[in-house]
Amino acid sequence: MAEGAELELLEDGFKFTEGPAADREGNLYFTDQPNNRIMKWSVVDSTVSVYMEKAGRANGLFFDKEENLLACADENSELWKIDKDKNVTVLVNDFEGKRLNGPNDLWVDSKGGVYFTDPYYQRDYWERTKKDIESERVYYLSPDRKKLKIVIDDFEQPNGIVGTPDGKTLYVADIGAKKTWSYNIEPDGSLGGKKLFAEMGSDGMTIDSNGNVYLTGKGVTVFNKAGEKIDHILINKDWTGNLIFGGEDHQTLFITAMDAVYSLKMNVKGVRWEQ
Numbered sequence: 001m002a003e004g005a006e007l008e009l010l011e012d013g014f015k016f017t018e019g020p021a022a023d024r025e026g027n028l029y030f031t032d033q034p035n036n037r038i039m040k041w042s043v044v045d046s047t048v049s050v051y052m053e054k055a056g057r058a059n060g061l062f063f064d065k066e067e068n069l070l071a072c073a074d075e076n077s078e079l080w081k082i083d084k085d086k087n088v089t090v091l092v093n094d095f096e097g098k099r100l101n102g103p104n105d106l107w108v109d110s111k112g113g114v115y116f117t118d119p120y121y122q123r124d125y126w127e128r129t130k131k132d133i134e135s136e137r138v139y140y141l142s143p144d145r146k147k148l149k150i151v152i153d154d155f156e157q158p159n160g161i162v163g164t165p166d167g168k169t170l171y172v173a174d175i176g177a178k179k180t181w182s183y184n185i186e187p188d189g190s191l192g193g194k195k196l197f198a199e200m201g202s203d204g205m206t207i208d209s210n211g212n213v214y215l216t217g218k219g220v221t222v223f224n225k226a227g228e229k230i231d232h233i234l235i236n237k238d239w240t241g242n243l244i245f246g247g248e249d250h251q252t253l254f255i256t257a258m259d260a261v262y263s264l265k266m267n268v269k270g271v272r273w274e275q
Helices: none
Strands: 008-011 017-022 028-032 037-041 048-053 058-063 069-073 078-082 088-092 106-108 114-118 137-141 148-152 158-163 169-174 179-185 191-198 205-207 213-217 219-223 229-233 242-246 252-257 260-265
Touching: 008 037, 017 069, 017 242, 017 252, 017 260, 028 058, 028 242, 028 252, 058 106, 058 114, 069 106, 088 137, 106 158, 114 158, 114 169, 137 158, 158 205, 158 213, 169 205, 191 213, 191 219, 205 242, 213 242
Parallel strands: 017 058
Antiparallel strands: 008 260, 017 028, 028 037, 037 048, 058 069, 069 078, 078 088, 106 114, 114 137, 137 148, 158 169, 169 179, 179 191, 205 213, 213 219, 219 229, 242 252, 252 260
């Protein structure tokens, strides 16, 4: 954290905040998931406004290199691409003809491939009451967005996910088993070298310019590259859902927690891909 920095309330009064993502300019986008909308905080004037209504009950968000906003839209268990004009393209809505459980969180690699988690959380807005796919998996959508393959199939309940900017390591939380694992990313997008990273799960996660990994749940817990706990950020909420670096110079940590979003000035910056 920056010297003298204190946790600041950005905005509250939402139903449940999730999926923070920052564009190149540092503007923050996040979901008010039960209210089915995506919100935007402006880096220019620090105002919060509704960016998109009828947002597919979007949860996790992430920008690709073309500045399309990708969204885990679990209203119909889909993965969306939202362009700058807010046109929606459904990238994925099934696996081998079966409806996905409910895409939850995602990370986009430098090639444009998309890793996303697919746990099953029964929603009150669904008509269905059981899974079409028994396993709760992690999938990889190829950079051309044409091929979807399973990359993790042995988790209880995958959730948070983030990769390193050099494209070599992927961190994935099994929130059901209360563990977070690291993997080597292979050239074809498949994963190998599974290794236990931390003895805790995470709803969402992010990474900073020093390679530290931030996990959520009860406040924010920070681990270094070796998986050693180095910090804990206390937040006076029952649950911390997700977080991302944004703002000017991408040096502010934004944290979604229950009905609110918080900000914290940092010494480190957020990263997406190696430039």
